[in-house]
Amino acid sequence: xxEFELIDCLTRGLPTHKSVVIGPGDDCAVLDLxxxxxxxxxxxxxVVEGVHFTPETEPERVGHKALARCLSDIAAMAGHPxxxxxxxxxxxxxxPARVERIYQGMLALARRYEVTIVGGxxxxxxxxxxxxxxxxxxxxxxxxxxxxxxxxxxxxxxTGDLGGSRAGKHLDFEPRIVEAQWLTKHxxxxxxxxxxxxxxxxxxxxLKSSRTGAELLTTAIPISREARLAAKDNPSKTxxxxxxxxxxxxxxxxxxxxxxxxxxxxRWRSHFPGLRLSCIGKITANQGITLRxxxxxxxxTANGYVHFK
Amino acid sequence: xxEFELIDCLTRGLPTHKSVVIGPGDDCAVLDLxxxxxxxxxxxxxVVEGVHFTPETEPERVGHKALARCLSDIAAMAGHPxxxxxxxxxxxxxxPARVERIYQGMLALARRYEVTIVGGxxxxxxxxxxxxxxxxxxxxxxxxxxxxxxxxxxxxxxTGDLGGSRAGKHLDFEPRIVEAQWLTKHxxxxxxxxxxxxxxxxxxxxLKSSRTGAELLTTAIPISREARLAAKDNPSKTxxxxxxxxxxxxxxxxxxxxxxxxxxxxRWRSHFPGLRLSCIGKITANQGITLRxxxxxxxxTANGYVHFK
Numbered sequence: 001x002x003e004f005e006l007i008d009c010l011t012r013g014l015p016t017h018k019s020v021v022i023g024p025g026d027d028c029a030v031l032d033l034x035x036x037x038x039x040x041x042x043x044x045x046x047v048v049e050g051v052h053f054t055p056e057t058e059p060e061r062v063g064h065k066a067l068a069r070c071l072s073d074i075a076a077m078a079g080h081p082x083x084x085x086x087x088x089x090x091x092x093x094x095x096p097a098r099v100e101r102i103y104q105g106m107l108a109l110a111r112r113y114e115v116t117i118v119g120g121x122x123x124x125x126x127x128x129x130x131x132x133x134x135x136x137x138x139x140x141x142x143x144x145x146x147x148x149x150x151x152x153x154x155x156x157x158x159t160g161d162l163g164g165s166r167a168g169k170h171l172d173f174e175p176r177i178v179e180a181q182w183l184t185k186h187x188x189x190x191x192x193x194x195x196x197x198x199x200x201x202x203x204x205x206x207l208k209s210s211r212t213g214a215e216l217l218t219t220a221i222p223i224s225r226e227a228r229l230a231a232k233d234n235p236s237k238t239x240x241x242x243x244x245x246x247x248x249x250x251x252x253x254x255x256x257x258x259x260x261x262x263x264x265x266x267r268w269r270s271h272f273p274g275l276r277l278s279c280i281g282k283i284t285a286n287q288g289i290t291l292r293x294x295x296x297x298x299x300x301t302a303n304g305y306v307h308f309k
Numbered sequence: 310x311x312e313f314e315l316i317d318c319l320t321r322g323l324p325t326h327k328s329v330v331i332g333p334g335d336d337c338a339v340l341d342l343x344x345x346x347x348x349x350x351x352x353x354x355x356v357v358e359g360v361h362f363t364p365e366t367e368p369e370r371v372g373h374k375a376l377a378r379c380l381s382d383i384a385a386m387a388g389h390p391x392x393x394x395x396x397x398x399x400x401x402x403x404x405p406a407r408v409e410r411i412y413q414g415m416l417a418l419a420r421r422y423e424v425t426i427v428g429g430x431x432x433x434x435x436x437x438x439x440x441x442x443x444x445x446x447x448x449x450x451x452x453x454x455x456x457x458x459x460x461x462x463x464x465x466x467x468t469g470d471l472g473g474s475r476a477g478k479h480l481d482f483e484p485r486i487v488e489a490q491w492l493t494k495h496x497x498x499x500x501x502x503x504x505x506x507x508x509x510x511x512x513x514x515x516l517k518s519s520r521t522g523a524e525l526l527t528t529a530i531p532i533s534r535e536a537r538l539a540a541k542d543n544p545s546k547t548x549x550x551x552x553x554x555x556x557x558x559x560x561x562x563x564x565x566x567x568x569x570x571x572x573x574x575x576r577w578r579s580h581f582p583g584l585r586l587s588c589i590g591k592i593t594a595n596q597g598i599t600l601r602x603x604x605x606x607x608x609x610t611a612n613g614y615v616h617f618k
Contacts, residue, residue, distance in 0.1 A: 042394060045430065124360050130439060
């Protein structure tokens with residue numbers, strides 16, 4: 001059973017409460033705690049040694065990644081991060097200096113986004129370090145961007161370059177907090193999420209929530225330098241496949257009305273000259289994802305593999 | 310380095326934020342998010358297979374315990390629990406039926422206290438199940454009971470019976486949410502926490518935060534039946550030692566002004582006839598913990614072991 005299926009199964013039929021604006025199934029839970037014009041975002045995310053980092057990873061980068069993943073989910077709702085609790089599950093023989101360096105990496109990022117670490121706990125996980133972070137944030141009432149708002153005809157955008165994150169970006173990426181806030185301040189963003197499982201794995205979440213499909217333009221998909229280099233070493237996965245299926249890009253995937261596409265690209269380039277923004281296709285009324293290139297149109301499977309002829 | 314020392318070390322000098330009423334060091338973080346007369350409580354707690362439960366533990370009891378521990382911390386602040394996120398870290402070969410039963414145990418308790426599970430995530434922990442729960446609650450402004458409010462002369466109380474929790478109570482205990490709310494509604498509770506590391510391990514947290522000491526009356530300490538039975542089997546640890554040092558009691562430890570002690574005991578007995586409340590001693594201006602019995606007064610060490618003559 002894959003993660004989202006298990007969560008889906010477990011959370012189906014949960015009792016709801018009037019405070020819950022958005023429950024399971026989006027990047028964050030959205031709560032109405034009675035804060036006037038603001039809603040509260042609530043999110044947890046965990047990283048595990050041997051899965052999301054290795055024993056050899058520089059500890060500061062481990063801490064950065066642990067916190068940045070949570071921040072990326074707050075960004076995906078166009079929210080403002082605020083407070084965090086840090087759970088450290090450590091083997092009995094852990095090195096205090098390593099843990100302190102993990103914390104330093106976390107704190108450097110926390111300061112940059114004015115996140116306050118208000119506590120946490122340590123517990124024992126005998127074989128490996130596990131770090132779970134719980135985060136609170138806020139978003140203006142009616143301003144949270146959900147996965148469910150994409151409309152047929154929308155232009156689909158993605159920030160940055162895709163694929164090859166394992167070469168290093170997955171440890172050092174910058175959560176797109178500033179970009180998401182700017183986007184929603186200046187444009188009507190219909191749907192948004194952050195890319196953690198690869199474009200081909202994540203776009204279906206927006207499409208399913210929005211009951212739509214998508215047509216992507218192969219040549220418009222921004223392929224990272226690392227994905228191209230990896231494809232040279234391993235001809236069994238093309239650079240395009242890497243860009244579609246590699247995980248942990250932590251870029252923003254979002255849609256806007258087609259009339260906004262060109263103004264958005266113009267203003268983006270002058271406001272964020274260092275970060276590529278790509279219009280990669282459009283939302284369609286027909287479900288499923290198709291990929292268009294000079295040879296025609298072909299379906300893209302949900303697990304990210306292109307059906308080549 | 311013990312848990313609280315590590316957390317203390319890591320969280321020292323953290324940037325603070327105006328929203329933080331109480332940061333690290335109490336049962337929950339207390340946040341002022343601008344909710345008028347209410348403050349927000351924020352807490353995380355994790356349980357780990359092989360540490361807090363075994364592979365043979367009935368899954369429903371695992372789920373109960375995971376959520377109940379968080380609720381016990383909300384109770385310790387006299388708060389009202391509200392929303393939770395559940396992180397399940399699972400081995401790749403986990404049994405979906407077992408995970409679903411864990412969730413059912415959690416949900417049964419969540420319903421009883423009107424806690425809404427608003428989402429969560431699953432991740433991989435190859436060797437064992439780890440469940441981390443993040444919880445939000447509320448408490449009236451000025452109504453959160455901290456560890457730091459104990460005053461010399463206060464009477465010290467504890468709910469229930471202490472020791473021997475490992476015989477089963479640690480999996481089935483009822484968080485003292487209702488009792489804590491009743492207490493703070495009817496009496497001025499000066500300091501409160503929940504007992505997770507044993508009376509002798511936890512009382513020092515109140516004493517350190519309040520810069521006070523305590524004198525306990527040996528005969529007043531409520532020793533559980535399980536602690537007495539265990540002492541029969543293992544003469545190297547007396548029942549009193551078990552009551553002082555066994556962990557995971559999850560009872561409330563609190564102090565009130567001495568003039569409130571008798572009225573409190575009277576009203577408690579009529580309101581909660583099924584749950585013992587014991588006045589176990591008094592707060593002193595002198596630091597440290599002493600234990601008084603018919604043979605005199607002797608010091609109790611911070612790690613829970615009594616210095617016998």
